[in-house]
Amino acid sequence: MDIVILLIPIAIILAGLAIWAFFWSVNNGQFDDLESPAHRILYDDDEDLIPEDARLDSAKDKTDRSDQEKN
Amino acid sequence: MCCPGCQAVAQAIVDGGLDNFYRHRDSQNADSELIRTNSSTRRKQELEFYDNPDIQASFVHDAGEGQREALLVIEGITCAACVWLLEKHLGAQPGVSTVNVNMTTHRARIRWRNEETRLSKLLAEIDRLGYQGHPYQPNREEQMLERERKQAVRRLGVAGVCMAQTMMLAAALYAGELSLSMDAHIVTLMNWASMVLATPVALYSSIPFYKAAWRDLQTRSLSMDVPVSLAILLAYLASAWSTISGSGDVYFESVTMFAFFLLVGRFLEMSARHRTGRAGNALLDLLPTSAIRLDGDREVLVPATQLRRGDRVLIKSGHTIPADGLVIEGHSSVDESALTGEYLPQSRSPGDQVIGGTLNIEHPLQIEVTETGSESRLSAIVRMLDRAQAEKPTVARIADQVASRFVAATLLTAAAVALFWYFHDPDRAFWITLSVLVVTCPCALSLATPTALTAATGTLRQRGMLISRGHVLESFASATHIVFDKTGTLTEGNLNIEEVRSISTLDSQSLLSIAAALESRSEHPIARAFRTHMAGAASDVQVHMGQGLSGRVDDTFYRIGRPEFAFPEAPPPQPEQKGLWLLLADSERPLGWFRLDDQIRSEAAQALQELQSLGLTPVMLTGDASDAAQKVASTLGIKQVFSGVSPEQKLEHLNRLSQQGAQIIMVGDGINDIPALAGARTSVAMASATDLAKTSADAVLIANDLLRLADSVRMARKTRTIIRENLSWALVYNLLALPAAAAGLVAPYWAAIGMSFSSLVVVGNAMRLSRRNRPAAQSQESTE
Numbered sequence: 054m055d056i057v058i059l060l061i062p063i064a065i066i067l068a069g070l071a072i073w074a075f076f077w078s079v080n081n082g083q084f085d086d087l088e089s090p091a092h093r094i095l096y097d098d099d100e101d102l103i104p105e106d107a108r109l110d111s112a113k114d115k116t117d118r119s120d121q122e123k124n
Numbered sequence: 125m126c127c128p129g130c131q132a133v134a135q136a137i138v139d140g141g142l143d144n145f146y147r148h149r150d151s152q153n154a155d156s157e158l159i160r161t162n163s164s165t166r167r168k169q170e171l172e173f174y175d176n177p178d179i180q181a182s183f184v185h186d187a188g189e190g191q192r193e194a195l196l197v198i199e200g201i202t203c204a205a206c207v208w209l210l211e212k213h214l215g216a217q218p219g220v221s222t223v224n225v226n227m228t229t230h231r232a233r234i235r236w237r238n239e240e241t242r243l244s245k246l247l248a249e250i251d252r253l254g255y256q257g258h259p260y261q262p263n264r265e266e267q268m269l270e271r272e273r274k275q276a277v278r279r280l281g282v283a284g285v286c287m288a289q290t291m292m293l294a295a296a297l298y299a300g301e302l303s304l305s306m307d308a309h310i311v312t313l314m315n316w317a318s319m320v321l322a323t324p325v326a327l328y329s330s331i332p333f334y335k336a337a338w339r340d341l342q343t344r345s346l347s348m349d350v351p352v353s354l355a356i357l358l359a360y361l362a363s364a365w366s367t368i369s370g371s372g373d374v375y376f377e378s379v380t381m382f383a384f385f386l387l388v389g390r391f392l393e394m395s396a397r398h399r400t401g402r403a404g405n406a407l408l409d410l411l412p413t414s415a416i417r418l419d420g421d422r423e424v425l426v427p428a429t430q431l432r433r434g435d436r437v438l439i440k441s442g443h444t445i446p447a448d449g450l451v452i453e454g455h456s457s458v459d460e461s462a463l464t465g466e467y468l469p470q471s472r473s474p475g476d477q478v479i480g481g482t483l484n485i486e487h488p489l490q491i492e493v494t495e496t497g498s499e500s501r502l503s504a505i506v507r508m509l510d511r512a513q514a515e516k517p518t519v520a521r522i523a524d525q526v527a528s529r530f531v532a533a534t535l536l537t538a539a540a541v542a543l544f545w546y547f548h549d550p551d552r553a554f555w556i557t558l559s560v561l562v563v564t565c566p567c568a569l570s571l572a573t574p575t576a577l578t579a580a581t582g583t584l585r586q587r588g589m590l591i592s593r594g595h596v597l598e599s600f601a602s603a604t605h606i607v608f609d610k611t612g613t614l615t616e617g618n619l620n621i622e623e624v625r626s627i628s629t630l631d632s633q634s635l636l637s638i639a640a641a642l643e644s645r646s647e648h649p650i651a652r653a654f655r656t657h658m659a660g661a662a663s664d665v666q667v668h669m670g671q672g673l674s675g676r677v678d679d680t681f682y683r684i685g686r687p688e689f690a691f692p693e694a695p696p697p698q699p700e701q702k703g704l705w706l707l708l709a710d711s712e713r714p715l716g717w718f719r720l721d722d723q724i725r726s727e728a729a730q731a732l733q734e735l736q737s738l739g740l741t742p743v744m745l746t747g748d749a750s751d752a753a754q755k756v757a758s759t760l761g762i763k764q765v766f767s768g769v770s771p772e773q774k775l776e777h778l779n780r781l782s783q784q785g786a787q788i789i790m791v792g793d794g795i796n797d798i799p800a801l802a803g804a805r806t807s808v809a810m811a812s813a814t815d816l817a818k819t820s821a822d823a824v825l826i827a828n829d830l831l832r833l834a835d836s837v838r839m840a841r842k843t844r845t846i847i848r849e850n851l852s853w854a855l856v857y858n859l860l861a862l863p864a865a866a867a868g869l870v871a872p873y874w875a876a877i878g879m880s881f882s883s884l885v886v887v888g889n890a891m892r893l894s895r896r897n898r899p900a901a902q903s904q905e906s907t908e
Contacts, residue, residue, distance in 0.1 A: 065289070072282055072286075079277050086229070
């Protein structure tokens with residue numbers, strides 16, 4: 054059980070590090086916008102990042118969809 | 125088609141393969157005026173203005189490697205799709221290296237290479253999408269908001285991290301205590317560790333509570349902040365004492381958890397408050413950024429802020445008047461609806477006064493500036509806003525009323541208990557008194573209101589009502605009167621063709637297309653009503669100030685306008701006395717009548733009916749002095765009408781009503797409503813309102829649908845019931861636990877379990893507010 058004597062201070066140091074990192078990121082402006090990142094993950098705009106051979110042929114349903122949107 | 129972006133660029137989006145836009149768009153967007161005003165050539169000149177290095181100096185800086193960086197405020201952003209569209213479109217422009225649009229603050233950070241593109245070109249692209257970019261020049265107030273926000277995030281983060289760690293240690297401590305197998309020195313170590321972790325929460329994260337409590341004590345009132353501060357400080361200090369002295373119990377985990385939950389609630393409330401309006405660009409909406417000054421015969425484009433009294437300014441048609449002044453040349457009509465509520469433009473000729481922020485519609489005007497800056501009419505209204513806000517009656521919250529009695533009772537009991545045990549068993553006196561204070565720790569009590577309010581606010585937001593001040597739900601529930609502005613609130617705020625009456629062989633369809641062709645070149649609000657019927661354009665169109673238009677369609681000469689103008693030989697009598705009638709005639713005979721009116725919102729009648737059935741008395745308060753006000757009121761069944769009132773009088777009327785004991789909700793949108801919105805007990809701004817109106821209101825109707833007002837009142841009443849249930853439960857729990865604690869029968873973990881349990885009951889009860897309404901909200905959304 055004596056290992057706890059070592060582990061608890063380590064836990065406190067880690068918590069301290071977490072707080073330091075958190076302050077750094079707040080000052081860095083990473084918490085300025087809490088809304089759009091939640092939406093950003095849903096954007097399907099990474100098609101050019103998918104390797105050629107892994108792509109599904111989506112050209113057809115894409116035009117279908119844009120037709121629907123127009124209406 | 126709903127967003128500013130949608131209408132203008134739907135085609136461009138689809139052509140450019142950006143059709144993802146439509147999948148990320150929210151449904152709650154209001155129509156925007158921006159599209160209409162974007163196209164002018166003046167805007168182009170204005171944009172070129174921003175390429176001037178002197179002007180750029182204040183908001184553009186060098187980012188190195190030949191790149192420049194600017195911060196812009198972008199108007200018209202309503203949802204994530206707007207952000208996506210702006211970032212994609214601007215990022216694809218040549219010479220642009222990074223674009224970052226912040227959805228919360230509506231700010232864009234753009235970095236570009238100056239030799240490849242110019243700022244004016246980027247701003248024009250933003251315009252083309254249907255938004256409007258302005259340079260961002262933070263003022264003091266805005267920097268303060270920014271600091272407040274960052275500070276709150278930090279406090280919340282610290283409380284979160286430390287709470288999690290303390291909880292972990294507490295679980296081990298409880299397990300050890302129950303199995304009686306933990307060594308004493310490990311317990312001591314864990315207590316010390318908990319103390320190290322709880323210290324930042326008690327001494328840093330909780331500072332806002334202490335400050336608020338101190339303020340309350342100075343004004344000799346007891347609000348919820350006082351028991352909260354007492355609980356945090358006393359429990360922390362007592363636990364610290366018992367850790368250092370090695371005797372007694374520790375409550376660090378309760379302290380941290382309690383502080384964290386309350387901070388989360390405060391943080392959400394603050395974000396909502398910051399969201400509704402950004403003080404920094406509030407005035408930007410109202411005044412143009414540049415003006416054409418006449419230096420002798422030369423036209424010089426100058427920033428509107430550089431205008432001085434006595435300057436001669438040229439205002440072309442379709443432009444906003446940059447300062448108060450006197451007309452010295454030209455005849456035109458001026459749309460003053462934003463400031464006065466009059467929905468028809470007023471004619472202005474030399475010698476007449478014009479007000480900065482209003483719109484010149486027909487002909488160029490030359491004015492001499494009489495007032496600028498802080499002396500202008502617009503600033504006077506804004507100043508009135510500050511005063512009204514300062515004098516706004518404070519709303520007594522249920523929680524605070526209960527709190528003040530509760531705190532007094534708890535403190536008295538604790539003192540009595542301490543005294544009793546001091547005489548009977550001085551050794552145990554301190555710990556028993558402490559456990560009384562901890563058991564009655566106002567956890568459940570102080571969570572009772574915020575949790576219910578947070579749940580209700582979240583639900584209402586989904587349904588199109590954004591609440592930015594905490595008292596709104598409580599005052600909605602107790603409201604007796606609901607006061608509406610007319611133009612833009614009960615009505616659409618623009619003219620529509622209500623009726624077409626033919627008095628010749630032509631049918632109404634052909635009458636409409638002739639009229640639309642004649643009106644196609646005009647910028648007058650009347651012409652806008654015909655825009656949907658537009659097929660072709662007329663030739664030789666002439667505008668006759670305040671009379672009408674004449675022109676040639678398919679080689680026939682027509683006139684449209686006042687009857688005396690359209691057919692001067694023998695003007696036929698107007699079909700009805702009331703309303704605005706236009707006559708269309710060719711050179712031989714009159715052809716037909718058009719009746720125009722500011723259309724009443726389609727949902728207004730139903731909304732008012734629902735509000736009345738909820739027991740609210742509707743009142744109309746409008747700056748419009750014409751008989752249109754009475755007509756709208758009688759159509760909607762509003763009995764109390766005050767028309768032709770100035771912004772100051774609006775506020776007076778409200779104050780008089782509340783002196784008679786009415787609890788008022790004020791709903792408005794225009795600049796002339798701003799003082800009333802700020803001074804009313806509760807106020808709601810429409811989504812299409814100016815930024816300044818939204819900032820001064822307590823809530824914003826983002827769905828732009830009056831029916832949501834009735835929904836909100838119902839929701840507020842439900843919330844009030846839940847809050848009362850929560851408060852009674854918390855009081856019952858405290859009354860039961862108090863005697864046990866006073867008798868010295870409560871072990872610390874039982875106190876903690878009881879406290880958590882009562883808090884959970886309260887939170888669970890509050891969650892019913894968001895769950896119960898979900899099916900209804902969904903079915904509504906699907907029909908939209």
